[in-house]
Amino acid sequence: MTDTFNPATAFRLDNRACVVTGGGSGIGRAIAFGLARAGGRVHLVDRNTEALAQTRAAMAAEHLDAVTHTADVTDQAAISAAFDAVAARDGAIYGLVNNAGIAIRRPATELAESDWDKVVGVNLTGVFLCARTAARQMLAAKTGAIVNMSSIMGLSGGGLYPNISYQTTKGAVVNLTRALAVEWAPYNVRVNAVAPTWVNTDFIRPLLDNPELVARMQAVTPLGRVAEPEEIVGAVLFLLSPAAAMVTGHTLPVDGGFLAQ
Numbered sequence: 001m002t003d004t005f006n007p008a009t010a011f012r013l014d015n016r017a018c019v020v021t022g023g024g025s026g027i028g029r030a031i032a033f034g035l036a037r038a039g040g041r042v043h044l045v046d047r048n049t050e051a052l053a054q055t056r057a058a059m060a061a062e063h064l065d066a067v068t069h070t071a072d073v074t075d076q077a078a079i080s081a082a083f084d085a086v087a088a089r090d091g092a093i094y095g096l097v098n099n100a101g102i103a104i105r106r107p108a109t110e111l112a113e114s115d116w117d118k119v120v121g122v123n124l125t126g127v128f129l130c131a132r133t134a135a136r137q138m139l140a141a142k143t144g145a146i147v148n149m150s151s152i153m154g155l156s157g158g159g160l161y162p163n164i165s166y167q168t169t170k171g172a173v174v175n176l177t178r179a180l181a182v183e184w185a186p187y188n189v190r191v192n193a194v195a196p197t198w199v200n201t202d203f204i205r206p207l208l209d210n211p212e213l214v215a216r217m218q219a220v221t222p223l224g225r226v227a228e229p230e231e232i233v234g235a236v237l238f239l240l241s242p243a244a245a246m247v248t249g250h251t252l253p254v255d256g257g258f259l260a261q
């Protein structure tokens with residue numbers, strides 16, 4: 001057998017339409033830079049128009065392009081319109097990063113049902129709606145790759161603070177990833193997930209502002225620190241890229257060893 005693996009091309013996404021939800025800030029923004037540098041035609045979907053504009057401007061300053069779409073991932077009509085616009089401009093969506101997410105950290109006995117519904121809506125239903133909307137293009141094209149953003153909180157009971165709706169949805173994303181991977185494998189569409197540890201973004205700013213809590217995060221992480229957003233990008237790029245052509249249904253922790261204990 002000839003060895004055809006070439007790392008210079010295996011991790012490239014040249015001219016492939018890639019959508020990042022929650023691309024306006026934090027991890028999604030870092031992913032946007034990474035996918036653009038890998039040659040992808042990057043489209044950012046976020047409900048925050050201002051954040052989208054800031055990310056697009058920051059990318060333009062580095063000579064990287066991104067098209068922005070203001071849409072809420074829980075709004076099927078808005079997602080359909082945005083994904084149609086992606087296809088009209090750059091062809092069928094090849095890569096989808098389901099990254100938009102929220103948390104409402106409350107003890108389970110005190111969490112309002114409406115707050116439970118909000119978290120389930122964005123973190124679980126939003127992932128499902130975006131995945132199937134993109135997949136309608138991918139299945140027809142017989143190619144595509146989806147990466148869902150789970151969390152170490154989807155693979156453990158957490159424990160440093162109560163976060164029941166978040167933990168439940170991030171765990172559900174792990175099995176949604178498996179089930180969609182199996183359903184869409186016959187169409188050469190791969191579905192994987194990434195499960196980051198705590199990442200230095202505004203998402204966990206109130207936690208990071210508490211030195212005692214940060215010390216506990218460090219203590220339960222073998223590598224002894226929280227991650228930077230840029231440290232999540234490589235795993236996402238790998239799973240989207242041709243280098244991962246035989247990988248589907250997998251959840252890849254990027255966790256400094258948290259889950260190895």
Ligand SMILES: NC(=O)c1ccc[n+]([C@@H]2O[C@H](COP(=O)([O-])OP(=O)(O)OC[C@H]3O[C@@H](n4cnc5c(N)ncnc54)[C@H](O)[C@@H]3O)[C@@H](O)[C@H]2O)c1
Binds near residue numbers: 122
């Ligand atoms: N930061 C962490 O410690 C951490 C750890 C593990 C997993 N994650 C996951 O990574 C993802 C990104 O987190 P982050 O830290 O970058 O958060 P962030 O708050 O910095 O960014 C999230 C982005 O998603 C957007 N968004 C939220 N709800 C939306 C909706 N309904 N429709 C469209 N856009 C919406 C926000 O406007 C924001 O731009 C989330 O799914 C989060 O659960 C984060």
